[in-house]
Amino acid sequence: MFKFKTPSKNATDLMGEIAKGNNDTDFESLCINKIRELTGHEHVKMTTSGNNSIFVALSAIEGDIIVPDQGGWHGFKQIAKFLNKNIVTLKTDFGLINPDYLDELNINDNSALIYTSFAGYCAEQNTRLISKYCKDNGIITIEDASAGLGDKNQCLGNGKYADIIIASTGSPKIINVGSGGIITTDKKEIFEKTKLPQKLSKTSQIVCGGIYCELENVGEKLEVTLNATKHLKNNIDGTLHTNKRGVNVIIPHDNAKEISWKLKKSLPINKSGFITTCPNYNRVKQKAISVEIKNLSYDCLKPEYLDKIADEINNLL
Structure with missing residues (x-):
């Protein structure tokens, strides 16, 4: 039996103590300091969710979004539409952004x-590459680093390469407490323009x-x-973006629905699932099986569990 990822015991214990009034530490300030170190951005706000972080970020943008x-988050489009922003869709290589395609766009x-x-x-x-192109062409970059914060290669969730970084800390993200979000930037004017949505998005000391x-x-x-995903990509035939780092495995297949079932x-898993089916805007817009490694408890990322996943998939392909 596989297990769904849950917040760490240390996190839930501390949240319980704060809720009971047994700890009055200013954890919001402690989080802000840690996130400054993690991202390199000076200005940090804690929010109630990743979508609220997106709302704050997009509220500050005057031009197109x-x-x-494909391969993004449906909330990008939903929130931009709610804010009455003009949405421009960028062609990608199965979700991967090629700056050459940005040259084809007519944007404000x-x-x-x-x-x-x-x-x-x-x-x-x-x-x-994305950052260089956008800086050279006056485009603001917003990276949703819900799955990228803490990257040891310092490529993802790095303030050098994104003007704004947002993240969800809901379940089952890498920072996993069931709710909450983060937004960071070095552009002070981003937060000056968005004081009202920030007030509406303020989170609690419990979540912090x-x-x-x-x-x-x-x-x-x-x-x-990342290592667990790499192991699976190396042991399953026909995976998408095999040589790229990732936190799930996508296998294109015409019979994806039946294989996923x-x-x-x-x-089997004890709670929510980790096998999903495409087409799905949040993954890829073609028939495929998606194995959500990021959803699994870290206890289930050991070789014996991963080999079981690989064997079951290979037997059905």
Whole structure:
């Protein structure tokens, strides 16, 4: 039996103590200091969710909102539409952003590109290349680093390569406390323009306490997840973006729906699932099986569990 990822015991214990009034530490300030170190951005705000972080970020953008045609997060488009922003869709290579495609767009001044650290959670974006193109062309970059914070390679969730970094700390993210979010920037004017949505998005000391605990070893947790995904990509035939770092595995297949159904039976999990089916804007817009390694408890990222997943998939392909 596989297990769904849950917040660490240290995080839940601390959140409980804060809720009972037994700890009055200012965990919001402690989180802000840690996140400054993690991202390199000076200005940090804690929010109630990742979507609220997106709301704050997009509220500050005066021009178009550029979104990838797949491999992003549906909230990008939903929130941009709610804010009455003009949405421009960017062609991608199965979610991966190629700056050459940006040349094909007709966009307004003060526009922003919003994307996730990993295309569809499957493949690491080239943040350095994206950042260089956007800086050279006056485009603001917004990286959703919900799955990228703590990157030991310092490519993802790095303030050098994103003007704004947002993240969810809900379940089952790398920083996993069930709710909450983060937004960071070096552009002071971003927060000056968005004071009202910030007030509406303010989170609690309870959530900040949990985030503070989860931040302690976020890099190690991400690395374990990346290594587990790499192991599967190396042992399953026909995976998408095989040579790219990621936190899930996507296998294109014309019979994806039936195979996914059989995998859910043969790879049972105690709570929410980790086998999903594409097409799905948040993954790829073609028939495929998505194995959400990021959803699994770290106890289930050991070789014996991963080999079981690989064997079951290979037997059905």
